[in-house]
Amino acid sequence: xxxxxxxxxxxxxxxxxxxxxxxxxxxxxxxxxxxxxxxxxxxxxxxxxxxxxxxxxxxxxxxxxxxxxxxxxxxxxxxxxxxxxxxxxxxxxxxxxxxxxxxxxxxxxxxxxxxxxxxxxxxxxxxxxxxxxxxxxxxxxxxxxxxxxxxxxxxxxxxxxxxxxxxxxxxxxxxxxxxxxxxxxxxxxxxxxxxxxxxxxxxxxxxxxxxxxxxxxxxxxxxxxxxxxxxxxxxxxxxxxxxxxxxxxxxxxxxxxxxxxx
Amino acid sequence: xxxxxxxxxxxxxxxxxxxxxxxxxxxxxxxxxxxxxxxxxxxxxxxxxxxxxxxxxxxxxxxxxxxxxxxxxxxxxxxxxxxxxxxxxxxxxxxxxxxxxxxxxxxxxxxxxxxxxxxxxxxxxxxxxxxxxxxxxxxxxxxxxxxxxxxxxxxxxxxxxxxxxxxxxxxxxxxxxxxxxxxxxx
Numbered sequence: 001x002x003x004x005x006x007x008x009x010x011x012x013x014x015x016x017x018x019x020x021x022x023x024x025x026x027x028x029x030x031x032x033x034x035x036x037x038x039x040x041x042x043x044x045x046x047x048x049x050x051x052x053x054x055x056x057x058x059x060x061x062x063x064x065x066x067x068x069x070x071x072x073x074x075x076x077x078x079x080x081x082x083x084x085x086x087x088x089x090x091x092x093x094x095x096x097x098x099x100x101x102x103x104x105x106x107x108x109x110x111x112x113x114x115x116x117x118x119x120x121x122x123x124x125x126x127x128x129x130x131x132x133x134x135x136x137x138x139x140x141x142x143x144x145x146x147x148x149x150x151x152x153x154x155x156x157x158x159x160x161x162x163x164x165x166x167x168x169x170x171x172x173x174x175x176x177x178x179x180x181x182x183x184x185x186x187x188x189x190x191x192x193x194x195x196x197x198x199x200x201x202x203x204x205x206x207x208x209x210x211x212x213x214x215x216x217x218x219x220x221x222x223x224x225x226x227x228x229x230x231x232x233x234x235x236x237x238x239x240x241x242x243x244x245x246x247x248x249x250x251x252x253x254x255x256x257x258x259x260x261x262x
Numbered sequence: 263x264x265x266x267x268x269x270x271x272x273x274x275x276x277x278x279x280x281x282x283x284x285x286x287x288x289x290x291x292x293x294x295x296x297x298x299x300x301x302x303x304x305x306x307x308x309x310x311x312x313x314x315x316x317x318x319x320x321x322x323x324x325x326x327x328x329x330x331x332x333x334x335x336x337x338x339x340x341x342x343x344x345x346x347x348x349x350x351x352x353x354x355x356x357x358x359x360x361x362x363x364x365x366x367x368x369x370x371x372x373x374x375x376x377x378x379x380x381x382x383x384x385x386x387x388x389x390x391x392x393x394x395x396x397x398x399x400x401x402x403x404x405x406x407x408x409x410x411x412x413x414x415x416x417x418x419x420x421x422x423x424x425x426x427x428x429x430x431x432x433x434x435x436x437x438x439x440x441x442x443x444x445x446x447x448x
Contacts, residue, residue, distance in 0.1 A: 006434075006437070006438075007430070007434050010433065010434060010437050011430070014408055014409075016408070016414055016415050017415050017426070017430055043437075046390075046437075046440055046441075047409060047437070047440075049390050056304075057291060057294045057295075057298070057304070057307075057308075058304070058308075061290065061291065061294060061308065061311075062287065062290050062291075064308070065290060065308065065311055065312055065315065066283055066287065066290075066315075068312055069279075069283070069312065069315050069316060069319070070279065070283075072316050073279045073316075073319060
């Protein structure tokens with residue numbers, strides 16, 4: 001048998017790093033030798049002493065640590081949101097062409113500012129007298145931003161409903177021309193609201209808005225010479241997909257939710 | 263992990279910081295104890311816990327559940343504690359890497375538990391503290407993880423980015439340095 005040195009005894013103490021054969025050898029040697037037992041006991045005592053009394057934490061450790069944690073999480077989320085929104089806005093403005101798009105961009109800017117303010121308020125508002133944790137404050141700011149978004153989307157859906165009704169029911173070339181212009185601006189704002197809804201975590205609304213886009217494009221791209229058959233095709237599609245009903249239902253759901261939250 | 267912890271974990275993964283706090287708050291003091299043993303400094307330990315919590319929050323989506331949640335958290339805390347030591351320029355690497363062959367324990371075979379020995383108990387404790395202080399960060403961390411945390415050599419080696427043999431050597435060196443605490447018994 002190999003002689004048993006301190007390193008073997010240390011590993012034996014931890015029952016780690018030794019194979020079963022070596023462990024059995026040390027077991028047997030400890031039983032047979034009082035001297036080895038004494039050495040091993042000394043090792044155990046020393047290791048036990050080494051772990052006594054770690055530095056005591058302050059009484060308010062948890063309070064301090066978690067308060068700082070919440071501030072950091074809030075700051076990180078705020079800066080991420082702001083940076084993302086600013087980059088996105090920069091991209092939108094860079095690609096903006098035409099007055100209609102600028103109008104849509106204007107709505108989007110207003111919405112973005114509202115959403116951004118919602119996120120920022122939690123970072124700069126001085127503490128209120130009501131005991132509110134940073135997380136609760138951020139939650140109420142998000143609610144405010146969501147309500148602003150809902151308000152804009154509700155108006156957008158009303159405009160979309162009117163557009164679709166005009167597209168399937170009107171015969172006047174002049175009105176349909178205006179409708180196409182409106183459809184083009186609604187396509188842009190629809191995209192912006194879909195992204196804003198997704199950012200706000202409202203996946204259902206974002207999906208619905210994305211579902212609207214092909215129809216808006218269809219209306220925007222209708223040729224000036226579109227005939228009755230063309231309009232019948234759009235009418236059939238709206239009937240099959242129940243899209244007008246869904247637009248009204250979503251609009252009404254948003255309005256009801258907003259009234260409840262006031 | 264029980265059902266409520268699973269629930270909080272799922273919520274925390276989705277970005278719910280309140281759920282994360284529910285899940286991790288009971289670990290705050292144990293994490294502090296671990297960091298304090300490694301840094302030997304209460305302020306550094308608190309900073310390390312702070313960093314560990316934030317890092318755990320950021321990396322929670324990457325927690326795959328292969329290791330236990332506690333082990334995962336402690337691993338992050340160990341790295342945060344070492345980072346604090348590095349930042350403060352207190353990361354001392356000992357050049358003493360030779361594996362001494364003499365067995366220091368052999369010199370202390372008298373196991374009588376007389377009054378003299380009990381009287382020097384407090385002194386032994388202070389000596390032990392001093393020796394822990396003198397260890398390099400790696401030695402102390404390997405020792406603390408093995409002795410206090412009960413981590414396996416493989417786990418420690420993984421956390422400290424060293425091979426298992428180097429990890430063993432770090433623990434051996436740490437134990438050897440503690441022998442100075444036994445000098446009064448000679």
